[in-house]
Amino acid sequence: FLETGQWQPGAEWGLADWAAIWGETVVATAGDFMALMAEKPAAGTRARYPQMLVRGASRVRAATAAPTVRRRHAQSGDVVVEGFCQSYAEFFAVEDYALRYRRFDGSLSAPVSRAAFVSCDAVTVLPYDPSRDRVLLVEQFRVGAMARGDPQPWLLEAIAGRIDPGESPDQTARREALEEAGLSLGDLLVVAGYYPSPGVKTEFLYSYVALCDLPDGVAGTFGLASEAEDIRGHVLGFDEFMALVASGEINNAPLLLTALWLSRARDRLRAG
Incomplete structure (x- = not known):
């Protein structure tokens, strides 16, 4: 007891x-x-x-496993x-x-x-404003990059966080957007569910693009004090976003994957 x-x-x-x-x-x-x-x-x-x-x-x-059409069942x-x-x-x-x-x-x-x-399952979500053709990224210190020896351990990422017990992935995405960027999200569009490094890690990610308004001045500094978070937001035009992908400054897999998805869906989303 x-x-x-x-x-x-x-x-x-x-x-x-x-x-x-x-x-x-x-x-x-x-x-x-x-x-x-x-x-x-x-x-x-x-x-x-x-x-x-x-x-x-x-x-x-x-x-609830993914299909086994080609791979071993x-x-x-x-x-x-x-x-x-x-x-x-x-x-x-x-x-x-x-x-x-x-x-x-x-x-x-x-x-x-x-x-x-x-490690636990987690969510990533990239806010996208189709009318302004903008995305919002977050920047924060990452101990994994530091421990690897990376001299630049502040990374540009999608909003992300672990799925707490009792939550669904979409509930986590909306909660984390409020905590990390002060955003209320509109429709959540599924990018993919995937293992980022299945050779050793149990982590499974649910990645989304979220439709929302991103006016001037919406980016700020957020994060939970109880978790010692210090998170800075960046609002970028789509072309600037993709230039950071091409240059290698964006160097984490979930955001790269989401950028590829958005580049394919962008015209459809902008057309409404």
Whole structure:
């Protein structure tokens, strides 16, 4: 049982409403929670629970797989996990697997060791004003670029953020637009859902272009103080935006992918 003081009053509760939002996620999380209870004190297990819910929600979304028209359609027994340990678990986690997988000749592979960097599913959204032919980008410091040794770790990006448990990807896109740019979005247009680096990362991205008004003066500095965010907005004409793509100054994959999508859809969107 949770210790005294862990419960906080909330809105009126109903089982059907709770199950519709949380049921599958909590069930998907339960196995991770029970496994961790055998290894960590109760306080440590409880502290990890919010991140476990994020992982559980990702598993629920992952169960709706993309088509398998050309690639292999996996069957039960095509991947055999013979050993597993979670070697690191904080905001992110690292999982080590000993496994065998089905080869294209039909046999199972020899045992192999593989590691996965576990992070949550996330959303990117590029605001676009078709009447003014403008986009809004955000700029912020990125520790990944710094850790790689990049001398310029402030990157131009689309608005982005993780999908919190209980949220849908489109809800996340609208929330992050308010937090990072002070924008209320119109229609959300799906660009793609994809793994940016599936060789090692579990992260799956849902990318959108959002129709909205981008008048002069709309860009500012935003971000949540509670997350130490310092985010600057840039409103750019489409041609300037694509020039930054061509020069390499825009150098992150989700924004490059979204730029390609917008370049193909731009005439249709401007025509209304």
